[in-house]
Amino acid sequence: MTATTVHQPTHREALWALEDAFERGDLITVFGRCTVEYDGRAASSLGVGRRLLVLKPDGTALVHTDENQKPVNWQPPGSEHHAAVRDGRLRVRSVHTSPDETLAVRFETVEQLSAMSVSGRRDLSVTGSEADLRNALLDRPALIESGFEPLATERPTDAGPIDLFGRDSDGRPVVVELKRRRVGPSAASQLQRYVAAIEREEGDNAAVRGILVAPSVTDRARRLLAEHELEFVAVEPPSSTGDAGENNTLDTEPAETNAFDLAVDDSAHDSAGDATGNDESEAAGTVPADEESN
Missing domain, CATH: 3.40.1350.10 (Trna Endonuclease; Chain: A, domain 1)
Structure with a gap:
């Protein structure tokens, strides 16, 4: 198993690490002070606290505290993960489209971010690294x-x-x-x-x-x-x-031009598959977003 960990990264460094991990299809954990909001079948929010965010390559998203075995918020497999830096802060969203649900985690500080390749998936195919x-x-x-x-x-x-x-x-x-x-x-x-x-x-x-x-x-x-x-x-x-x-x-031939511009500033970075219609540039993984307070 390959694993990478960054301690106390800047918000931009955390975004870059997430961007790379999304591309690789890694299992990701992010720990830090954050707020959590859910909007979908209902609405819920959690104030600032130190929490562990887990993002799985199948689209699952889990928010854990230091109590109990169940997450305080979650999204099911098939959601899509997105990450961006807005107003100088890392924001991670998990978006689900059927039904429409969004889990948004906004980090005030990121204390640790880890990305790990996980073996044992039944649909795993072996390719070159x-x-x-x-x-x-x-x-x-x-x-x-x-x-x-x-x-x-x-x-x-x-x-x-x-x-x-x-x-x-x-x-x-x-x-x-x-x-x-x-x-x-x-x-x-x-x-x-x-x-x-x-x-x-x-x-x-x-x-x-x-x-x-x-x-x-x-x-x-x-x-x-x-x-x-x-x-x-x-x-x-x-x-x-x-x-x-x-x-x-x-x-090298230019493709058709469209109104989408590549963001390369500190506030946001575009990524694949942002199907939300949001005009913010984001890094995207392969997961539908869904969050529920338990």
Whole structure:
């Protein structure tokens, strides 16, 4: 089992950790001072208190205190998790659409956030990891494009570590974000942050390129990539035989433009599957939201 934990992160750092964990399909726990509100079949609220929020990859959301075995609020499987930073505070929502129900947890402070990959799911399929994909690209950088030269992995920036950094055949800086499965807008948002960080380091005339490498992307992610002149290369993670799939068609043509803008400021980050109609940019997981006071 792979587990990552951050202690006393800033609200932005907690958002980034949630964003990555949503993409991986991790089991997530967040502990801190928060308020809890539910709106749906009825309405309920909990004032400020130290609580444990559990977000499961099947969409389940649980809010626990230090008493009793049952959660004080919960959402069933099939909800969708979202995270954003609003007014300088981390907000996590679990949204359920049938019936319409929303559980909103607003953190005043985040004391600990953990994300864990969990085995034993009956529908689990074995695929290559992001580390396997990275190693395959280091061995065969032409899978990204001819002339690409890898220079560093996990390169630190003020927006977080970059999966793979290098230069193209013209010497331009290239930021490569790796994902082992189909991804949505949150991956495009993440790549944009890293590109902006390198642009700040390299200067205004750096002409930094950003390339998202994944098996596939959603239409919404494709539009965001095109709007921000980012690129997509389709590569499957290595199979059990160790071969990376070479479905590496470079997709750089702008898709249709729409009114959706990628948010890259401190207040919010967009992510996949925000079906709520809310105009805030958020990171989204794969769970329907439902909360009930017990």
